[in-house]
Amino acid sequence: MAFWIASSPHNHQQSETSALMRLVIYAAIPGIFAQWYFFGWGNLIHILLAVITAIVAEFTVLSLRNKKITTQLFDGSAILTAVLLGISLPALAPWWITIIGSFFAIVVVKQLYGGLGHNPFNPAMAAYVMLLISFPLQMTQWQPPLSLLAMDIQLTDTLAVIFTGYTPQGYSVEQIRTHIDGFTMATPLDTVKTNITLGLTVVESMQAPTIGKHFGVGWEWINAGFLLGGIFLLFKKAIQWTTPFSFLLSLFICSFIGFIISPDSSTSTMFHWFTGATMLGAFFILTDPVSGATSVKGRLIFGALAGLLVYLIRKFGGYPDAIAFAVLLCNMAAPLIDQYTRPRTYGHKLGVKK
């Protein structure tokens, strides 16, 4: 006989945060698949390690904070963070890199700031930057695409390298990275950067085996995979079009200007788009709502700023790729951007800054 009293609205579109997170994880599958296809099992192992660590860390902190464990542990946010971290790490990085990174992302970057919704930085990128600065050697041992490797690396080999540092045959990571011709291979971005410092032009750099026909063996496909996933997310309205659009546009414009000014020392616009973590950053990292700007105008500024920073760091900075740094810097700027991009409320005068 009881009557339920509730506040309006009584209707709800029944969307859930966890569903949103799941959707983002699903959208990352094409990219991850490309990663597996071109680089082997390494990243899948890292993703698995990161997810397990993240869940353990999340469980520990949630119990310490007396939170509702079942609902919050599986809201997908920690898993998503772990997946993104696992994707970003070098495929043959040692296992403890992932553990430390994942633990840092969840405990320090997310939970110590108050948990979901309260972290000012993107946990995956903050952890990545922490690892890159703390363990530069392990974090720069990028594995070349399988097709360029002198030896055939199977799941067991990858596992052995990650957990022991050597394949069962006794090859080290360095040896694996060595080309048939005897030189160590790097990522396309790395290659171009090194070559430019060596006085080679970009056109000459493009002849490098890691770059292949287009913008880097495998990398172009990985980026295409994430682009596909991003479009899927846009289609599902899980993310806003504004940030990826302004980010990619900004990067395009910057690289285009650079290319016009100095074609010899600047890579093409499409090279910037389809190498490194550009698409991952555009659709999966920068669109993280928690650490991003909120209004449409704010997101446009946020994305454009990220694009500019990525280009500047790639071109002039000490690191070959720049997504993580750019994202962290933009995260810092997000509250300020929000402050100055508040929309004009209906019925209030134009141009009145609140």
Added chain:
Amino acid sequence: MESVIERIQRGNFWQFHGGIHPPEQKFLTCTKPIASAQIPEQLIIPIRQHIGQAGDLIVKVGDKVLKGQELSASDTPMSLPIHAPTSGTITAIKSMAIPHPSGLSETCVILTPDGEDTWKQRHICPDFQLLSKAKILEKIANAGISGMGGAGFPTQVKVSTLAKIDYLIINAAECEPYITADDLLIQEHSPTILDGIKIVDHLLNPKNILIGIEDNKTKAIDALKKATADIDHIQVCVIPTKYPSGGEKQLIQILTGQEVPSGVLPSSLGIVMQNVATCFAIADAVINDTPLIKRVVTVSGQALEKPQNVWALIGTPVGFLTSQCGYNNSKNRHLIMGGPMMGFSLPHDQIPVIKSTNCILAPSEIEIASPFSSTSSKEVECIRCGQCADVCPAQLLPQELQWSAKAKDQPQLSKLNLFDCIECGACAYVCPSQIPLVHYYRVAKAEIRQQKLLDIKAEKAKVRFEARKQRLEREKIARAEKHKKAAEARKARMNAGTTAAKSEKSAVADALARVKAKKAQASINANTTDSSTESTAENAMAKNTAENTAEAVTQVDQIDESKSQVANAIARAKAKKLAQKNQAQIDSLDTLQDNESTSSLTSSQAAPVVIDKKAKIAAAIAKAKAKKRQAEPVSNSANTQADHIQASVIEANNVEATTEILKPEVHAKETAIDEKAHQAKDITSSGKINNSAEASENKQQSKPQPASQNDTLNLDRKAKIAAAVAKAKAKKLAEKSQQGSDATSSTIESNQASELTSQANIAANTVANKKARVAAAIAKAKAKKLAASSDKSSTSE
């Protein structure tokens, strides 16, 4: 630039920010005709069903009313009357739960229908053009019509605006899901609605009339287009379906591109909006003289067997309508008045339908989750996804509002324009974290309103306090001024020297003396404060001295009785004269005291008490002295003090005692010294300490005054006893002293006597009055003995 009308004719509308597309669910009811009104067993009619004040009730319990009869009368534009929806009896007028989100109670008229449904006398007016505008407005007001779209703003206020109206907008958007009441009303009664529109047109004379209707009501659109086909300045505007396009501000923006400034009525932009149901009610009221007693209510929801639109009498309990539509959900009931977006849950099903009720929703649990299901209450942390800001039609930042509301940061909430929130619920609808955002805003708004009320209260209290402080200050100054004036006037009057003044003086003095005496007695009896102890001690000391003196006096008496008798008489006469003189002095003193500030009143009051008491004692002493002095030899003028006394005495009587002995003279001296010391301690009104003669005279004045005093009586009695004792002694002494008394013996004796006096003093100082008296008696005895012994010793010498 193309005009608004051209744009509308091309079907090109503006857009408002945000908006959502919730499931419409209008199919449940939109194809069924409106069911006719049933009369329930009881009607509950709240006396206030609109925004504004309630009218005054003009019926009482037991009254029989006819259908359409006024139950309350309105006197101001913002109060509206209510009417009997059917004929019947008023069975109660009591406070009952009203349809409001708060669930609060308000006065309701309970009408028990008689089933006859007898109309009151009506005056049908087929052509409203014949009526004056004032008459039409009066009819609208008397029909109790308020906005029927939801807010319930009094209609006659809206249609009597003096502003120049460019656009009259008829709101038929009905954007809330489920609700089809307006849709059905248009389908079935478009001619009447058109009549209503024409009446409003006649009243406001707008340039254009725009009927805003969402494109999901095809039948209604057709009906309206057909009805308005031959009227040029009426445009039927078919707008895209989007919630909340039916909001007043949103519809204005869609149709005219204008934004209503915050905190301003649309009429300032030359826009007036009316709901279609209101137009129908206006037509009914003006043409058919039918007050607003029924309306179309959508009773919908999947928990009903027959969801449909019904004509419901105002005051019909919701439960009656739901049972009419086949509601049989016995447990986990959830009834919503209004739509699913902005409606409110009802605490029970005996809530009445009122003028602004457009929908009763009885959803099943699948439609709208209730707390009885496991899926409810899933609020999680905000992830700043910003979807709420994207759908907000007021372009607010719901998530930031939510944080500020949770933090109770009221300045920030105002900065974020919380009060521009129309509570449409779009933000909460889309929120993936399922945060009940609108609820947070409602709480925050209520808190801010409450805080404002408190602030106003505090401000008022402050003003009040300041005013009071100022008033008290003013009064104090005025009082001081008044007192000063009064004192001056009195002084002047007393100094005038007239008989009236004198009599006044004496009267005042008498009264003062009485008060003083009373006070003195009280202080003696209480004997607690320092001053009283002191005065008692002084009293005792004085008594001692007086006794000593009395002793001497008796001696003198013994020696020269006849002479002393004469002297007594003279002294009495003198004392009388002095008394008169002194009274005048006291008067002047009192006047002085009066002029003093009130704060020093107590201390100045204490002083006369002491003075008075002392005066009494002194009087006794002086009496004895005077007696003694008359017997004193004139030749003994070596002593200056004695000289003074003697001079006055001589002057007075001219009698000289030749048979003088030395001893009484010594006694007299001793007394004089005592008295001098005594006087040094007090500050008498005269203030002349050295002149003992005058001092003694001053004291004598108080002799007639305290005649009734116990103290004086005691003193007198004791003195008498002592005198009697002393008399016998003195006889003996006199004989002895006659022969050989010299200076040495007298000195010794005087020393001893003074010693005794000091002894008595100490005793009196430490103990109470009674004890002092006892001590005095002892001292007296001792003194006598001493005197005797000294006599002896002197004799032996």
